[in-house]
Amino acid sequence: MKPEDQRVILDLVAYPGSAPRGTPEEVLRHFGADDGRALGLELLRGAVAERDGDQVEMALIVADRFGLSPASLEPLITLCSADWHHAHEGIVSALGALHSPAAVPALQYLADWVPEYLDYDDSRAMGVKAVWALRRTPGPEAEEALRGLLASGSGIVREAAAKGLRSRGVSESEGM
Template sequence: MLAHFGESDGGVMAFRLLRDAMERRDADDVEMALIVHAAADASVEEFLEPLIELFPAEWHREHEDIVSMLGRLRSPQTVPTLVLATRWVPEYLDWDENRALAVKAIWALGAIPGPEAREALEGLRDDEDEIIRENAVKQLARRGGL
């Protein structure tokens, strides 16, 4: 399939597609770029900056996939974006009383080594939202931080 598009590396193609979709603010093409990335079983590391940049954009619907990808990185660089994912609810997810996006972000924070993620979880431990609090406490306990 890659040869059809003049490409030999699916990760490179996915990165190019993602950047192009972001420039054009094309939600369908963002979704397609992430599908190509997954199909290519490409590394997430080179996607770190565009994913962090893309996450808060309201014109797409890939926030949960982005949080999952950032979670796989287990990088302290992702902490601010993951914290944002616990506090901000995109309009299209406003119906979700279970706060799946926030829960994914909290579990991703729980897997990140270092003080940045621990401090973020400690801050979430006192959140007004019970789901946020409970999941932050679970992740701190899992890390041995209670």
């Protein structure tokens, strides 16, 4: 991805005290696209193919602005365990936005895994975000994943999983 491509995408981001400098229409025009979801998918697939961490972040910005297509699930799942980027929290948010039972194993993995670059985070923000995404994901698979996280090595994730089960009206031992 060229620096100009990144600039156009970054212009969509609002920073504290200022509005975004760019518009979604400018991004579409720059990339010669008419569908922002398709563009986001193309950028995600390109990031995976090129193992480009910066492009992962740019694709997630585009996906956040335009939304995700169901086809985004595959590259997002591929990115879950990739150690060549630092956008795992964004991946959690994107998977959570899809509300897909197919994302459950990836979300469970991300709830329990701590990438080296997040090792400092005692609050386990990524893990808690993944639990919240599981909480909003329909189906028994998500409930089973939440139950599985009750055995997590992190007390914060265990507590979030217990709250997630209670919010779904499921007891922690139900179905075990």
